[in-house]
Amino acid sequence: xxxxxxxxxxxxxxxxxxxxxxxxxxxxxxxxxxxxxxxxxxxxxxxxxxxxxxxxxxxxxxxxxxxxxxxxxxxxxxxxxxxxxxxxxxxxxxxxxxxxxxxxxxxxxxxxxxxxxxxxxxxxxxxxxxxxxxxxxxxxxxxxxxxxxxxxxxxxxxxxxxxxxxxxxxxxxxxxxxxxxxxxxxxxxxxxxxxxxxxxxxxxxxxxxxxxxxxxxxxxxxxxxxxxxxxxxxxxxxxxxxxxxxxxxxxxxxxxxxxxxxxxxxxxxxxxxxxxxxxxxxxxxxxxxxxxxxxxxxxxxxxxxxxxxxxxxxxxxxxxxxxxxxxxxxxxxxxxxxxxxxxxxxxxxxxxxxxxxxxxxxxxxxxxxxxxxxxxxxxxxxxxxxxxxxxxxxxxxxxxxxxxxxxxxxxxxxxxxxxxxxxxxxxxxxxxxxxxxxxxxxxxxxxxxxxxxxxxxxxxxxxxxxxxxxxxxxxxxxxxxxxxxxxxxxxxxxxxxxxxxxxxxxxxxxxxxxxxxxxxxxxxxxxxxxxxxxxxxxxxxxxxxxxxxxxxxxxxxxxxxxxxxxxxxxxxxxxxxxxxxxxxxxxxxxxxxxxxxxxxxxxxxxxxxxxxxxxxxxxxxxxxxxxxxxxxxxxxxxxxxxxxxxxxxxxxxxxxxxxxxxxxxxxxxxxxxxxxxxxxxxxxxxxxxxxxxxxxxxxxxxxxxxxxxxxxxxxxxxxxxxxxxxxxxxxxxxxxxxxxxxxxxxxxxxxxxxxxxxxxxxxxxxxxxxxxxxxxxxxxxxxxxxxxxxxx
Numbered sequence: 001x002x003x004x005x006x007x008x009x010x011x012x013x014x015x016x017x018x019x020x021x022x023x024x025x026x027x028x029x030x031x032x033x034x035x036x037x038x039x040x041x042x043x044x045x046x047x048x049x050x051x052x053x054x055x056x057x058x059x060x061x062x063x064x065x066x067x068x069x070x071x072x073x074x075x076x077x078x079x080x081x082x083x084x085x086x087x088x089x090x091x092x093x094x095x096x097x098x099x100x101x102x103x104x105x106x107x108x109x110x111x112x113x114x115x116x117x118x119x120x121x122x123x124x125x126x127x128x129x130x131x132x133x134x135x136x137x138x139x140x141x142x143x144x145x146x147x148x149x150x151x152x153x154x155x156x157x158x159x160x161x162x163x164x165x166x167x168x169x170x171x172x173x174x175x176x177x178x179x180x181x182x183x184x185x186x187x188x189x190x191x192x193x194x195x196x197x198x199x200x201x202x203x204x205x206x207x208x209x210x211x212x213x214x215x216x217x218x219x220x221x222x223x224x225x226x227x228x229x230x231x232x233x234x235x236x237x238x239x240x241x242x243x244x245x246x247x248x249x250x251x252x253x254x255x256x257x258x259x260x261x262x263x264x265x266x267x268x269x270x271x272x273x274x275x276x277x278x279x280x281x282x283x284x285x286x287x288x289x290x291x292x293x294x295x296x297x298x299x300x301x302x303x304x305x306x307x308x309x310x311x312x313x314x315x316x317x318x319x320x321x322x323x324x325x326x327x328x329x330x331x332x333x334x335x336x337x338x339x340x341x342x343x344x345x346x347x348x349x350x351x352x353x354x355x356x357x358x359x360x361x362x363x364x365x366x367x368x369x370x371x372x373x374x375x376x377x378x379x380x381x382x383x384x385x386x387x388x389x390x391x392x393x394x395x396x397x398x399x400x401x402x403x404x405x406x407x408x409x410x411x412x413x414x415x416x417x418x419x420x421x422x423x424x425x426x427x428x429x430x431x432x433x434x435x436x437x438x439x440x441x442x443x444x445x446x447x448x449x450x451x452x453x454x455x456x457x458x459x460x461x462x463x464x465x466x467x468x469x470x471x472x473x474x475x476x477x478x479x480x481x482x483x484x485x486x487x488x489x490x491x492x493x494x495x496x497x498x499x500x501x502x503x504x505x506x507x508x509x510x511x512x513x514x515x516x517x518x519x520x521x522x523x524x525x526x527x528x529x530x531x532x533x534x535x536x537x538x539x540x541x542x543x544x545x546x547x548x549x550x551x552x553x554x555x556x557x558x559x560x561x562x563x564x565x566x567x568x569x570x571x572x573x574x575x576x577x578x579x580x581x582x583x584x585x586x587x588x589x590x591x592x593x594x595x596x597x598x599x600x601x602x603x604x605x606x607x608x609x610x611x612x613x614x615x616x617x618x619x620x621x622x623x624x625x626x627x628x629x630x631x632x633x634x635x636x637x638x639x640x641x642x643x644x645x646x647x648x649x650x651x652x653x654x655x656x657x658x659x660x661x662x663x664x665x666x667x668x669x670x671x672x673x674x675x676x677x678x679x680x681x682x683x684x685x686x687x688x689x690x691x692x693x694x695x696x697x698x699x700x701x702x703x704x705x706x707x708x709x710x711x712x713x714x715x716x717x718x719x720x721x722x723x724x725x726x727x728x729x730x731x732x733x734x735x736x737x738x739x740x741x742x743x744x745x746x747x748x749x750x751x752x753x754x755x756x757x758x759x760x761x762x763x764x765x766x767x768x769x770x771x772x773x774x775x776x777x778x779x780x781x782x783x784x785x786x787x788x789x790x791x792x
Contacts, residue, residue, distance in 0.1 A: 006254030007209050011278045012166065013085070017133075017157040018045050018693060019762075020078040025050060027136075031075040032102035034132035038077050045693065046157055049150035050074055051139075052318025052730070053743045058539035061140075067148040067533040067542045074152055076135040080122075084129035086161035087195060088122040089169060093349055094155030095137055096319065097144065102134040103127060112379040114139075114149060115312075115346035116390040119169040123195060144375030147311055148534030148543065150319025155349050163276035164195040165202060165261050168230060170393040174255050174283040175435055179299075184242035184285045186217065190233045190257050194225040201225075203260040203273055204233045211251055216240070244299050245284030245399040247339050250360040252399070255281040282357065284399025290437055290465050290486040296402075296522040298362075304515050305362060305523020306566040307340030308333060308548065309491060311532040312348060315551030316730025316742035316757060318533070323351045324696040325757075328685065330359055332549050333529060336559060337566025342490060342525045345369035345408040345441070347391040356400035363398065364467075364490070364525070366405035366441070367391045371421050373411065385428060392432040401436065403465060404429050405490075408441035414455030423462045430464075437464030441490045444470045444503035453477050460485055465522075470503040472514040475521060489515065489524035494548065494558065495592035504589040512565050513641040526562070527590065531736060537585035543736040545584035546591055550734035552755045553698060557595035561643060564616035570666035572622060572659035576601075577612040578712075582751070584737040596751070598712040599671035604650040613646040619659035619666050627653040674752075675705035677714050680771050682781035689726065689760040689767065689787045696729065697785060699756045701771050703749050703778070710752040719746045719772045720756040725787040726767030729759040764788045 022041035030036055051062075051069040060068045080088075080103070090101070090108075097114030100107065103125050111118050139151040160169075171191035178185040186208060194200050202225050208217040217237040225231045243251040259277040289297040296303050314321040314329065326349075333341075340362040343352070347367060356363050367388050371380055388406065395401055406425035412418040422440055429438045440463055446452035452474060460466055460483045468474070469491035478487065492511035499505035515521050531551045533543040543551070548559030555563075560573035575595040583594060593614070601611055615622045617636055622644055624631040634644045648655065652673040659667040681704045686697040703714035722728050722745075730742050733750035740747055747754040758769060770782040 006252070006280050006282055007213065007256050009278050009280055011258070011275055012160060012162045014158055014160040015081075017078065017159055021046055021048070021153075022077045023048065023050070023074060023152075025072060025074050027073045028075050031077070031136055032105045032107075032134040034104050036077075041077070046076075046153045047155050047320035047322070048152050049154045049318035049320040051148070051151040052316070052320070054741050056542060056739070061142045063142070064536040064538065064541070065143055065146050065534060067536050068539060069148055069533070071139040071142075071151050073140050074137045076137070076153055078133055080127065080129060080131050080133050081159065082129045084127065084159075084161055087164050087166070088127050089160045089162070090120045090122055090133075091158040091160065091169065092118045092153070092155070093157070095135065095153050096139055096149045096151055098138040098141075100136045102136075104131045112383060113387050116387045117347070117350070117394050118390065141375055146369060146535055147532060148313055148319075150313060154319040163259075163261075165200050165225070165259060166193060166277040167191065167257055167259060167279040168193045172255060172257060172279060172281040172397065174281055174397050176283070176285050176287070179242065179244075179285055179287050182241065184239040186237045186239055186255075186285075188219070188235045188237065188255055188257070190235070190279075191230050192225060192233065192259055193230040194227060197227050199224050199226050201262045202231070204235070205258045205260065206235050206237065207256045207258075208237055208239055209254040209256055210243070211253070216253075239285065242285040245286040246299060247303070247360040247362070250284065250358060250399070252282050252284050252357060255283060257281070281397050282354075283397045284357065286399050288402050290522065292484045292486050292520060294519050296486065303339070303362075305340040305488065305525070306338050306562070307342060307362070307364075307523055307525035308338055308529025309342045309344040309525050309527050310529050311344060311534075312346065313533050315531075315533075315553075316732035318742070321349065322694040322696065323355070324694070326352050327355055328553055328698065329530060329549070330355055330361065332553055332555055334359065336548060336555065336563045337568065338529065338562075340364070340523060340525065341529075342366065342405070344528070347395070350394065353395060353398045353400060357398050361400055362402050363400045364403045364405055364439075365391065365395055365401045366408060368407040370410050371407050371425075384425065388425065388428055389432055392429060396433050404433065404436055404438045405467070406438060406440050409443040409469060413443050413445045414458050419458055419462065422459065426462050439463045439465045439467045439488075442466070442468045442471070444468065444474075444498070448501045449474060449477060453481050457481055457483060469527075470498055472511045473498040473500070473503070475514065475518070479520070486522050487520060488522045491527040492524045493590050494526050494546070494562065496589060506589070509641045510561065510565070512562065516565075531734070533736070536736070537587070540737050540739055541585040542738075544586070545736045546586050551736065552700075552732045552734045552753070554734060554753070557597045558592055561616045564618045567618065570619055570659060570661065572615060572617040572619060572657050572667045572669050574613060574615050574624075574655060574657040574669050574671055576655075576671065577614070582735075584735060596712060597671065598674065598710070599653070599655045600674045600712050601650050602652070605652055607650075609650055610647045611650045613648050613655070614643040615646065615657045616643050617659045617667075619661045621660050623658040623660065624648070625656040625658065626651055628656075672709045674709040674711045675707065677703050677711045677716065677778055678706045679704055679779035680716075680718060680781055681708065682769065682771055682783050684769070684783045684785060687785065689785055691725065691760055691762055691764045691787045691789055693760065693762040695760040697726075697758045697760075697767075699758055699769050699783065700753055701749070701755065701781075702753045712752050714749050714752040716778065717746055717748045718754050721745070721770045721772070722756070722758055722767065724767040725761040725763060725765035726758045727761070729757045731756050760787045
């Protein structure tokens with residue numbers, strides 16, 4: 001899947017270095033030596049995360065913060081392509097962590113932070129092709145993070161070959177400074193470097209290309225660039241009748257920057273201009289504004305941010321996440337009505353931002369968690385500027401990004417030292433990109449309400465938008481203190497709200513209503529949107545289980561509240577409170593009632609017992625029926641900021657919720673009683689796969705009864721068998737307390753389901769997936785999908 005659908009680059013070559021890697025865990029003497037015999041090393045493809053392969057162990061040095069995953073030191077080696085033609089630049093999108101790069105034994109560079117994209121100019125090392133590339137990864141210092149990080153080259157590696165005169169890596173800065181219905185004024189800043197030994201006359205032509213591939217504006221400029229130097233061209237172009245980038249219609253444009261240089265071979269001795277490089281930058285035409293009294297505006301229209309925080313791992317894939325996995329996660333969030341992502345708490349992989357651009361999500365892009373926590377304090381002073389500029393230079397052209405965040409929840413909130421660091425970071429970010437505001441994720445820390453407000457007042461002097469974690473009950477206090485900044489909830493719980501001095505009080509009023517009922521609050525970001533590994537409880541817990549979506553990508557019943565609150569479409573959802581439901585260990589303040597999407601309570605049959613039921617809806621009223629018998633009608637307005645609650649005398653069969661608006665049925669949802677387990681039903685989320693070695697299909701196995709109803713307490717072990725043009729990348733069931741491996745071909749059902757993630761081969765054909773259940777008497781199932789060049 002392409003990262004953009006704009007014009008092709010013709011004068012430079014960029015390719016991913018995915019295959020041909022050898023890998024070994026543990027440190028290796030002379031691991032960078034090209035003469036080293038690495039014939040017995042494991043063959044892997046990049047992106048690669050060795051931590052997710054296990055074994056997970058209660059004695060692991062990563063402990064609960066890292067989900068008890070293995071870490072340590074590892075080495076990667078491969079040969080560079082033989083056919084390098086031009087000046088080679090190597091780009092690592094993410095290596096966790098503290099990695100060193102070598103070419104034919106010569107040290108190229110080191111980077112401690114595991115989330116920065118790093119470019120290395122290999123022309124300085126005489127690279128012509130075929131040299132041994134070696135990477136040492138040291139993820140062996142603890143603690144270094146508060147969540148699962150993964151280990152290794154977990155994001156893509158790119159090799160780019162250019163002329164010595166070329167656009168610098170991430171060398172374009174496209175700004176839409178003035179936009180109205182008739183015209184968009186586009187400013188393009190382009191850095192062109194000259195690696196020749198003499199000055200070169202350079203011409204730069206920039207075309208603005210629309211989504212249909214038509215050139216809608218052109219500008220040209222010329223300059224002499226000294227040897228070993230760079231020149232920044234500034235060009236201004238005007239686009240007539242621009243198509244705006246919006247959440248519903250995220251239209252993009254493309255700036256194609258073509259570099260010409262004189263070659264001295266023109267007629268009669270005249271020099272001729274020859275195109276030697278081009279660089280395509282996707283961008284969007286849009287305006288946004290943050291206001292202290294009326295919230296956030298996109299293209300002049302008010303928008304409430306219906307946001308979530310997400311970490312970078314994806315369940316059984318660990319940290320090695322390809323584009324399809326990210327797309328599937330965003331699709332589930334969009335189903336809930338989510339329109340915004342906070343990249344907690346580090347720069348994301350580039351594919352996530354590309355998808356947010358194409359799918360219509362707003363983004364808060366964050367560079368760090370705590371600045372001087374253990375594991376960062378020894379290198380922060382040396383590297384903070386490069387890490388910050390790496391994020392901003394790489395990400396500044398994404399129309400989805402509307403706010404930079406320079407950090408989150410420093411332990412020394414409000415201290416002089418912390419404020420000095422904050423001022424340093426925010427001032428630098430504003431200089432690097434003056435077109436977006438800058439913020440910092442404030443923790444709810446201080447000596448009571450008064451102390452919290454005093455700390456926030458100090459922070460407010462150095463940020464453009466005030467964002468707060470679990471602080472919705474103090475918004476009025478901030479206004480009374482005279483803080484006149486836009487307010488955004490950067491972390492909010494999905495069920496409870498804070499109160500008085502306690503940010504983690506158990507008040508069952510959802511923080512969403514502090515957005516809906518206040519014009520001066522721009523939105524909320526739930527913690528978290530999706531379950532993740534790390535920040536675990538005591539063993540066997542492996543992660544944080546209170547998201548709206550579990551690690552398999554399934555939306556939880558508890559997540560449907562926000563679908564009803566956020567969605568523009570009519571919604572009703574019924575969920576039964578099941579006190580016997582198994583749930584992974586979690587921090588109670590982020591939890592809520594044990595909701596289940598089933599109507600299977602055999603112990604309550606004929607017992608005159610009741611089942612507590614919640615119905616979530618954005619309609620006026622809900623009617624409830626059991627086995628088609630009318631139980632009553634309730635009105636949403638009677639419950640205010642709470643879901644409609646029912647007590648239903650249990651009978652097996654069906655429970656149906658019917659939502660009505662103005663007396664008309666707008667949506668229905670039904671729960672069914674399951675019988676005994678009879679079969680395993682298999683379903684795939686895709687019909688075709690691309691033969692690129694990266695595309696994925698998520699295959700769900702569901703234990704069902706004779707009528708095809710999911711059996712909610714089925715826990716049979718399911719064996720997956722894959723043949724043909726694919727392989728199993730991971731298995732999962734959403735249970736973060738499970739001790740089963742994420743890499744394998746079997747997984748137990750949890751609440752009746754589990755999944756296998758199947759990765760396509762690089763050759764076309766068909767991939768067949770079959771399942772068998774360990775328990776006697778359960779029928780199996782299978783699916784077959786074509787794998788082709790374009791998913792055909």
